[in-house]
Amino acid sequence: MSKSLSPGDRKILFVAGGAFLLLVILGFLFAPASNTGASSATTYSAASEGAKAAYLLLQETGYHVDRWQHPFSSLNPDSNTVLIIADPAIIPNGKQKAEVEQFVSGGGRVITTGVRGARFLPEDSSEYNEAPKNPWTEFKALSPSAVTRAAPKLTLAPHAHWSGNLGIGLYGDDEQTVVTHFRHGKGDILWMASATPLTNAGITQPGNLEFLLTAIGDKQRTHVLFDEYVHGYGESEEPERSHPLMTALLLQSVVLAFAAILTFSRRSGPLRPLPAESRLAPLEFVETLGGLYQQAHAASVAVDVYYQRFQYWTTRRLGIGNKATPEDLDRAVRERWGLHDDKFLATLQAAAAARYQPDLPQKEALGIVQSLYSYAVKLKLFPAAKEKH
Secondary structure (H helix, E strand, O other), X not given: OOOOOOXXXXXXXXXXXXXXXXXXXXXXXXXXXXXXXXXXXXXXXXXXXXXXXXXXXXXXXXXXXXXXXXXXXXXXXXXXXXXXXXOOOOOOOHHHHHHHHHHHHOOOXXXXXXXXXHOOOOOOOEEEOOOOOOOOEEEEEOOOOHHXXXXXXXXXXXXXXXXXXXOEEEEEOOOOEEEEEEEEOOEEEEEEOOOHHHOOOHHHOOOHHHHHHHHHOOOOOOEEEXXXXXXXXXXXXXXXXXXXXXXXXXXXXXXXXXXXXXXXXXXXOOOOOOOOOOOOOOHHHHHHHHHHHHHOOOHHHHHHHHHHHHHHHHHHHHOOOOOOOHHHHHHHHHHHHOOOOHHHHHHHHHHHHHHHOOOOOHHHHHHHHHHXXXXXXXXXXXXXXXXXX
């Protein structure tokens, strides 16, 4: 038998509904224009990791500088145009990478940072570093050039390094190169291990301002473009069918309305406590990280990160150089540990090549990581991969 709402219940329901509607309106009006984090080197951020100071400084010193908020297909190859891709928040697909290559080949210049920035380049020899003990490190010049003459030293966070013989190493130490320069077609590319010289906090460090101004070039002829498209600003290549914020608000309204109806329902039967969730393993972090890789379609990055870890522990245990190729690893494991598995070399080669495949299918990436993990268990490389008894 149904029971009608009392005047007091109606009053509570109306007040709660009005408050919820007010919160929805305020949330829509004051919602941020973008979900770009303050930790990225965007010219809209005044945080220590932002690049607003560099953008305003170049403007005030007479440079022709703009924020680029369009797809790469709109870039016009020009020897006097410098495109700065600092700490990008996206992984480029094949089309975007080809458009950047077309810009450079036609005479454009690109300054980019980190392993994510290197993903946009026609040729990529960047590798992650383990977390440095000192976030900022001072590096000396390695090769004579106009840039190193203006800034004999440079300060940045060595989050990555440039391996191989591609390009000319400008800054680094005896173990790694953190700034490199190379030509491609009619244009040229400058890669840095991190965006420290561009950030609000890092631009004041020794050598960084001189480096930045010399790397950009003549202020009378150079047109500087800070790429904000890679930070989520500007127009999209595909029109949105519906605003995601409005969709989320609609779903929240339906859920809360259903919850308000259930609040006034009557229930019978014993109350039973919910079963306690096991906290033996902190899987929240793993699930969150996996969700980020899946949302960014960055399966190749996930494979590359795990392969770097596998390679680090294998070379450390074997006592060989940390730049060993898959063939070197396979030969050393066969000779030292007696692992005679014909699929081992193929797995290593597939993992090493994943970093050059931004469109790597998730199913294939999962198979590579699972194979690497099974070999890590067999070889007992690190505690996380040891068999449980």
